[in-house]
Amino acid sequence: xxxxxxxxxAILLTxxxxxxxxxxxxxxxxxxxxxxxxxxxxxxxxDFIRSEYEYHNDNGKLSVTSVYFDSxxxxxxxxxxxxxxxxxxxxxxxxxxxxxxxxxxxxxxxxEAGDAKFRMNISSGRPSLFYGLSELKDRKxxxxxxxxxxxxxxxxxxxxEFIAAATNSVNAAKSEEFxxxxxxxxxxxxxxxxxxxxxxxxxxxxxxxVIDAKGDAFNLAMENRKPSAKRVxxxxxxxxxxxxxxxxxxxxxxxxxxxxxxxxxxxxMRCESLPLPSIRGKSATLMANLMFLxxxxxxxxxxxxxxxxxxxxxxxxxxxxxxxxxxxxDKIASYIFSVAIYQDSTRGIQIIxxxxxxxxxLNIILAAATYFIRRREGYxxxxxxxxIETIVVLLFxxxxxxxxxxxxxxxxxxx
Numbered sequence: 058x059x060x061x062x063x064x065x066x067a068i069l070l071t072x073x074x075x076x077x078x079x080x081x082x083x084x085x086x087x088x089x090x091x092x093x094x095x096x097x098x099x100x101x102x103x104d105f106i107r108s109e110y111e112y113h114n115d116n117g118k119l120s121v122t123s124v125y126f127d128s129x130x131x132x133x134x135x136x137x138x139x140x141x142x143x144x145x146x147x148x149x150x151x152x153x154x155x156x157x158x159x160x161x162x163x164x165x166x167x168x169e170a171g172d173a174k175f176r177m178n179i180s181s182g183r184p185s186l187f188y189g190l191s192e193l194k195d196r197k198x199x200x201x202x203x204x205x206x207x208x209x210x211x212x213x214x215x216x217x218e219f220i221a222a223a224t225n226s227v228n229a230a231k232s233e234e235f236x237x238x239x240x241x242x243x244x245x246x247x248x249x250x251x252x253x254x255x256x257x258x259x260x261x262x263x264x265x266x267v268i269d270a271k272g273d274a275f276n277l278a279m280e281n282r283k284p285s286a287k288r289v290x291x292x293x294x295x296x297x298x299x300x301x302x303x304x305x306x307x308x309x310x311x312x313x314x315x316x317x318x319x320x321x322x323x324x325x326m327r328c329e330s331l332p333l334p335s336i337r338g339k340s341a342t343l344m345a346n347l348m349f350l351x352x353x354x355x356x357x358x359x360x361x362x363x364x365x366x367x368x369x370x371x372x373x374x375x376x377x378x379x380x381x382x383x384x385x386x387d388k389i390a391s392y393i394f395s396v397a398i399y400q401d402s403t404r405g406i407q408i409i410x411x412x413x414x415x416x417x418x419l420n421i422i423l424a425a426a427t428y429f430i431r432r433r434e435g436y437x438x439x440x441x442x443x444x445i446e447t448i449v450v451l452l453f454x455x456x457x458x459x460x461x462x463x464x465x466x467x468x469x470x471x472x
Contacts (some may be wrong), residue, residue: 061442064464068446071460072453073415079456080394096377098351098364099141100161104128105362105375106138110229128375133390147171161348173347179301179311179319181336187250190220194261196280207231208279212248212267216240216275238284240276245270251277254302254309263302263309266322272296274312276326291320291328306469307367311343321369332371333363393455416454423458424451 092372095108104127111124139146143157144165150156151167158164193208207221207228216236219228244267251267254260264278266289274289274297291297295314300322302310310322317337320328336354344351349372352363361376393416427450431443447458 064442067464068449068457068460069462072449072456075456075459076453079459080390083390083394094360094377096353096360096362096375097138097142097145098349098362098373099127099157100144100348101141102127103373105373106133106141107377108138125470144170144348145174145344147174154454163348165347175303175305175345177301177303177311177343179313179336179341179343180299180351181313181339181341182251183299185249189264191251191253192322193219193277193279194257195262195282196261196264196278196285210235212251214247214248216246235277235284238286239275242275242286242288243273243287244275245273252300252302252310254304256302256304258310259302259304263326266300266310266312268297270463287326289322289326289328292330305345306465329369331365331369333365334361377440420454421453423454426450427458 082094084260097106098104106125106127108123108125110121113120113122123135125133125135129134139149143150147167147170149158151171155164155409156167156170160170181385190209192212195208201275202325207219209220209222210232211218211220219231219235220226221228225244247270249268249270249272253265255261264276264285267277269275269301274291276287276289278285285286289297289312291312291314295316295318297312298315298317299313299344300310301313306324308321308323312322312328313329313336314320317335317339319331319333319341320338321331322328331352333352334354340355342353342355344353348367350365350367350369352365354361354363357379359376359378361374363374364372366372417456424447428443428447431446436443445460449463451457453460
């Protein structure tokens with residue numbers, strides 16, 4: 058009986074591992090069909106230029122080219138499209154000696170335009186993984202150039218606690234000093250989460266944005282080994298849901314409130330509302346250049362592009378319907394992969410289920426195949442273990458079959 062239980066557990070664990078490994082292996086050998094479309098704002102046309110893939114079949118030979126259109130349907134070559142968006146293609150145009158001297162009536166230098174470009178992802182929800190132990194860097198780089206083993210901190214029900222790693226103990230004096238300053242600002246422990254810029258210089262300069270037990274936000278930093286903290290307030294007393302940091306000098310990050318509205322976080326930790334639609338339940342990207350900010354919001358059926366000036370005034374927006382073409386690869390995957398498991402550092406573990414109607418018949422066929430393979434190999438089919446193996450394949454399909462046949466089994470009925 059014990060051997061049977063161990064085998065069943067091993068089969069189930071192998072099936073779960075297959076849910077992770079097999080879809081990744083499948084993707085390595087089958088390139089996904091691209092549903093490419095890209096939209097850029099042309100500051101010269103005050104219009105969007107959209108690019109798409111155009112497929113050609115010449116005597117059985119498949120080729121693809123990019124085609125470009127504005128909102129009026131006018132078609133452009135790749136070189137023309139680049140020239141119509143000089144701020145986004147400054148380096149290439151400068152290399153070709155085609156970069157204009159003025160854009161939108163303002164003199165512009167190609168290097169300045171190239172250096173101003175940046176991209177950042179904007180989160181609408183908190184990360185699934187949060188470890189709760191971080192290092193607080195000092196704003197004075199000469200101080201923080203060396204590692205201080207008592208700069209590790211956590212914020213639990215007792216408040217902020219700095220951990221002296223060398224002795225694995227709490228630095229009570231330092232913890233009390235920081236707790237006293239936070240308490241004066243109205244901070245209530247424990248903390249729910251905190252964020253910091255990934256860039257070391259920005260990290261030292263800005264420290265953390267911490268959400269306390271009430272949902273209020275605070276900027277936690279250290280300067281000359283002393284606490285430096287302030288409140289971070291959204292307009293209208295909204296609560297911060299998540300923060301996405303940038304490495305830009307003009308603003309350190311973007312906050313999202315619980316309703317999905319976006320706010321620029323300025324250098325002094327003041328927050329300014331952005332005239333953009335809610336991104337709640339969606340993902341977004343910011344593409345910026347010397348004069349404009351383009352917020353790209355990804356929805357299930359549509360992708361919208363919102364262009365703002367550098368003073369956050371709306372300029373132009375467009376919404377593009379996402380294509381619904383399903384490739385051969387996607388069709389195959391929908392039949393053989395009933396479920397796939399993915400994991401990353403921000404979203405944690407994701408379980409993605411396929412269409413049950415697509416794989417139910419395949420599971421029945423695989424379960425029948427398992428039954429007949431076991432029968433042909435001489436295993437007792439009326440044994441409870443054989444029945445459980447067939448049920449596992451019926452439920453988990455190809456993943457269950459991987460679990461059943463990955464582990465050798467003896468033919469004795471009691472094994």
